[in-house]
Amino acid sequence: MTDTPSVPPPGERPTSPPPYTSPYPMSPSGGPPPTPPGGPARPRRSGRSGIVATVVATSLLVGGAAGVAGAAAWNEWGTNGSGSSASPTARTTSQVVSTPAKPAAEGSVEQVAQEVLPSVVKIDVAGPQEAGSGSGIILSSDGQILTNNHVVAIAGDSGSISVSFNDGSSAKAKILGTDPLTDTAVIQAEDVSGLTPATIGKSSDLAVGQGVVAIGSPFGLESTVTSGIVSALNRPVDVGADGQGNTTAYPAIQTDAAINPGNSGGPLVDLNGHVVGIDASIQTTSSSSTDQGGSIGLGFAIPIDEVMPIVDQMANGETPTHARLGISVSDVASNSNTDLVEGAQVREVSNGSTADDAGLQTGDVITKVDDHQVTGADSLVATIRSYRPGDEVTITYQRGGDTNTVKLQLDSDSSASSS
Numbered sequence: 001m002t003d004t005p006s007v008p009p010p011g012e013r014p015t016s017p018p019p020y021t022s023p024y025p026m027s028p029s030g031g032p033p034p035t036p037p038g039g040p041a042r043p044r045r046s047g048r049s050g051i052v053a054t055v056v057a058t059s060l061l062v063g064g065a066a067g068v069a070g071a072a073a074w075n076e077w078g079t080n081g082s083g084s085s086a087s088p089t090a091r092t093t094s095q096v097v098s099t100p101a102k103p104a105a106e107g108s109v110e111q112v113a114q115e116v117l118p119s120v121v122k123i124d125v126a127g128p129q130e131a132g133s134g135s136g137i138i139l140s141s142d143g144q145i146l147t148n149n150h151v152v153a154i155a156g157d158s159g160s161i162s163v164s165f166n167d168g169s170s171a172k173a174k175i176l177g178t179d180p181l182t183d184t185a186v187i188q189a190e191d192v193s194g195l196t197p198a199t200i201g202k203s204s205d206l207a208v209g210q211g212v213v214a215i216g217s218p219f220g221l222e223s224t225v226t227s228g229i230v231s232a233l234n235r236p237v238d239v240g241a242d243g244q245g246n247t248t249a250y251p252a253i254q255t256d257a258a259i260n261p262g263n264s265g266g267p268l269v270d271l272n273g274h275v276v277g278i279d280a281s282i283q284t285t286s287s288s289s290t291d292q293g294g295s296i297g298l299g300f301a302i303p304i305d306e307v308m309p310i311v312d313q314m315a316n317g318e319t320p321t322h323a324r325l326g327i328s329v330s331d332v333a334s335n336s337n338t339d340l341v342e343g344a345q346v347r348e349v350s351n352g353s354t355a356d357d358a359g360l361q362t363g364d365v366i367t368k369v370d371d372h373q374v375t376g377a378d379s380l381v382a383t384i385r386s387y388r389p390g391d392e393v394t395i396t397y398q399r400g401g402d403t404n405t406v407k408l409q410l411d412s413d414s415s416a417s418s419s
Helices: 048-077 109-119 149-155 304-315 354-358 377-385
Strands: 120-126 131-138 144-147 160-164 170-179 184-189 211-216 224-241 247-255 267-270 274-282 299-303 327-331 344-349 365-369 392-399 402-409
Touching: 109 120, 109 131, 109 211, 109 224, 109 267, 120 144, 120 149, 120 211, 131 149, 131 211, 131 274, 144 149, 149 160, 149 170, 149 184, 160 184, 170 304, 184 304, 211 247, 211 274, 224 274, 224 377, 247 274, 247 304, 247 377, 274 304, 299 304, 327 377, 344 354, 344 377, 354 402, 365 377
Parallel strands: none
Antiparallel strands: 120 131, 120 160, 131 144, 144 184, 160 170, 170 184, 211 224, 211 267, 224 247, 247 299, 267 274, 274 299, 327 344, 344 365, 365 392, 392 402
16 A cells, blocks of 8 residues: 555645744843754645654654743752752662572473473484484483484485583484384484483373473574474474385474474473474475575474384384375365365275275275364375374265265285385
8 A cells, every 4th residue: 555645635724833932041141042952943844744844843842841841840849948959869779689599380481491401412413415403302311312304314324423412411323213204213322321311291182272392403502492382283294205205294283382493303392391292394484495494483293192103113123114095195186076075085096905995996085084184185194194004994085976984994004115
């Protein structure tokens, strides 16, 4: 919208302000009065500048009036019975006081930070092509540490990993296991003992609006604490694919706690100090994938419930496994007969898969898994990843305008490369 200069209504002319009257007395010599505060009056301008000038002039007049009233009040009240002025108020200065430290209140961010910081590490990774840093969560007193796969992937086969602890010490580390599909990894710090393992909570207990704290090393600034709330739950987040083209997606915890590059792999904790998520990704306004954008209040954490079984597999040296339907899907095509349906449209069904046995067909649109609403392809993948192989689920789908349900037992990807 374009500003329009104020103008008087037709037939009216702007009026000039009243002539300036000085609130100060004539000089004893009878000469002209002293120049008023702000200098001699200037010619009044028309148009928009006139509005500004009027405001300034009004301010000067109001200030002058206040000065006169103040002087009058002092002359009347500032004398004692004999007509002499009262003694001025004694001068005071800023005081230096002692404020003893108080124990942090239970459930406060301060108390959470004191409890969790010893269980969070900074991870520095150097690879053949690049170097970077992230964060990690101590899982055992002898140095097993949970982090993101994308943090340690920089090392490749010939790089190095080092871990910095909250007490200032450091150690080299090696990879125990990685899982690109959930973007998690477990590393082992070497020759350490007596570490403080984090307390693992339950992400399923979270509620939107609940307070949470993120701890990590954003931009390499270790032991950084930020706080916020749970902004949303089960937000489908797609951060890429593995070497076989399987989507890396998870039903994320969305938070407005400041999460930045370097926070990856660090904990998102509730106000009991229990780890409920792994900080993993952010929404950014950066226009280039190579630029590191900062926090805009849209951070995402991997729910801890969904990945702990996989973490246990990696920590024990096992190959991680995931639940699968045995289908490939896409968002609903806008030009299809099902364009009014929100869900994941089946593009291909693998022979002999649980989906094939249950009778799912190409063109079906999956709208629910149990009570979880499916809004698109990423939503379905993220939801299925929250289950374990062998779990029984109810699939709701539409075919030819009819809504159908079927119960099936989820497959395992232990012997298959497609999801």
